[in-house]
């Protein structure tokens with residue numbers, strides 16, 4: 389899918405600065421192209437790859453700037469591999485950085501003090517020209533979440549706050565996207581973080597007659613007005629973090645709100661009444677998890693015939709309360725798992741309590757495979773009320789499930805970063 393952060397940066401860059409955008413997920417980078425400054429948007433899973441890319445550019449004498457979640461959550465680490473970093477959101481700091489760089493006085497750190505207004509957010513999607521992204525229009529209606537789940541990097545980054553764009557700005561962007569995109573994905577971390585604002589936004593969406601998907605927390609599904617509005621505004625499906633069926637784990641996660649007002653069963657019955665499709669995500673390895681949790685969760689997921697699921701081992705992201713707790717308890721298997729040569733995709737980076745790490749990893753993999761077997765896909769495809777309520781949805785369901793089936797098998801054991809990268813990562817000599 390189109391990455392929004394580079395388009396947002398492009399929209400904030402003065403027009404006289406010539407930009408070239410590479411998407412490292414799908415094309416080779418042209419390190420030899422004349423370049424004055426490189427900006428990398430870095431998440432923890434791609435930190436090692438970002439440092440490899442930075443090394444290639446910095447070996448050629450090109451200065452590198454990094455921003456995004458990872459440099460914000462572990463700035464001292466990112467500063468070792470970049471001439472400058474941007475901490476926090478970039479709406480105000482990026483224009484300042486570019487101006488300083490052009491004047492030859494770029495600083496080491498640009499820190500956003502308070503949450504910036506999103507009123508001026510203007511994406512420059514011209515940078516996506518010629519790249520073959522899915523025909524899904526990604527749009528940001530709001531950023532951050534007011535909840536504070538222990539494991540969540542969103543709340544570590546945004547400090548338990550949410551910022552929303554004015555509805556008129558979002559509607560203008562949706563109109564500009566026109567019929568070009570078949571489906572809109574509101575990439576908000578939690579579109580229901582503020583229910584009253586969410587409802588006002590859904591009301592404003594209704595006349596546009598778009599089709600959209602997003603992410604939300606399940607407590608919203610107990611609000612009848614919310615259900616009516618989200619359906620009327622064109623919502624097709626929601627990603628919901630169930631995380632676990634175990635109330636003790638939910639409490640430790642600070643996510644006990646998942647069980648309010650009758651919990652999952654009542655909420656799911658409500659969502660089904662409105663034909664909303666669910667991408668349910670679960671995580672394993674929390675302190676009260678035992679082997680039986682896998683069978684119970686799989687039975688739950690199959691009974692509710694979820695459109696899609698994710699069965700993930702817990703990954704403590706740096707800067708989160710979970711990471712700090714696990715580190716303080718001396719349970720990290722790899723202190724900096726995102727850079728550790730031994731760490732691979734699908735591994736649990738810490739020692740769990742109720743099972744071994746290997747058992748959690750193996751059972752997660754088995755659960756992913758089991759949910760996407762052909763009999764499971766077929767049975768869920770026959771959910772004509774929700775998953776396959778029309779031929780287009782049947783097509784979408786089959787495409788998504790076959791993709792996830794392949795993904796479940798191929799991703800396991802994948803190295804982080806480019807395994808073919810040669811040499812050591814190049815550190816700066818500048819003060820950290």
Ligand code: SF4
Nearest residue numbers: 533535536537540543
């Ligand atoms: S509700 Fe979701 S986005 Fe909000 S803090 Fe919890 S996990 Fe993070």
